[in-house]
Amino acid sequence: MKSICVYCASSLGNDPIYGETAFELGKTIAEHGIELIYGGAKVGLMGKVADGAISKNGKVIGIIPEFLQTKEIAHETLFELITVETMHERKALMQEKSDGFIALPGGFGTMEELFEILTWGQLDLHRKPIGILNVNGYYDALIQLVESMIAAGLLKDEYKKMLLVSDSIDDLLSQMNLYEVPFQTKWDGSKVM
Template sequence: MKKIAVFCGASNGNDPVYTEQAYALGKYLAENQYELVYGAGSTGMMGAVANGVLENDGIAIGVMPRFLGEREIAHENLTEYHVVETMHERKQMMADMADGFIMLPGGAGSLEEFFEIYTWSQIGLHNKPIGVFNINHFFEPLNQMINHLIQTEFVSKDYEHLAIIKDNLPDLFTKMNMAQPVKLRDYQK
């Protein structure tokens, strides 16, 4: 893995630990020669992770749809800044550039990006590791939901470890670097 796409919110959340750990992820990326691919924002979790990368001499690549760039403040110091027309183009460009994915706390948009990448892996559109940085136990409900989907057989047990959910960066990156491609299911009977 060289480039990591990070999905996260443009808000800070209600506890400073979220942005502190987003910054820590950015710093970790830079110090370990990973490049950041993200939504190009300068606020909230997006700004914190980008600042963590840039303030530690790392590479931060932003992708923002034109219409959002007119309403949101794009980070001014990015290594690369790409403007696309739609959200779909943004997600596709980020997915194409990335060698792996990490979700940080965020809102519905972050979850949507995560579940799209999760689904794309299930159906064989990519074979890249998917990490979830479980800051302050934020993603415990997500972990429970994924387990519930598996228990009720709406998601195959084959995908039990598709989302790598860890609450510290060294463990998260160790597991992501060791991740094996998932076995594709044959839905024909």
């Protein structure tokens, strides 16, 4: 992977471990020579992951909608800050520029980004690895929900395998590097189960 997109909160949360882990993830991404793609903010976990990568001279590209940049939350010391018109443009460009995706703890926005990129993978619009860094068990309830979806017959088991999970940065990056799409696609675009 040459680039990884990180989805995360624009706030720090109540537990210092979230900010510490975001900073460490940014550092580790840079140490591996991987470009960081993220939402472009200087605040919250977003700012921490960028600062971590910058601390190791990593290449960081932020993508931010104009209406957020004008609220003065844009990070000023990135390799590149790309301004777009809408949130939809932001997410599409983040997907286009990234070879993989990691979700740190976050709120509605992070969940929406994570589920959209999972859905795009499920529809075979991309074949890139998607990981959750499960800091302090933050995503345990979400993982249980996925199991409930499968048990209810509303999600196929192979789609769960698209979601890589670890509480270790190195382990998650290793899983992502070894990722293979858990289903095959026929020439006409339909899936082979």
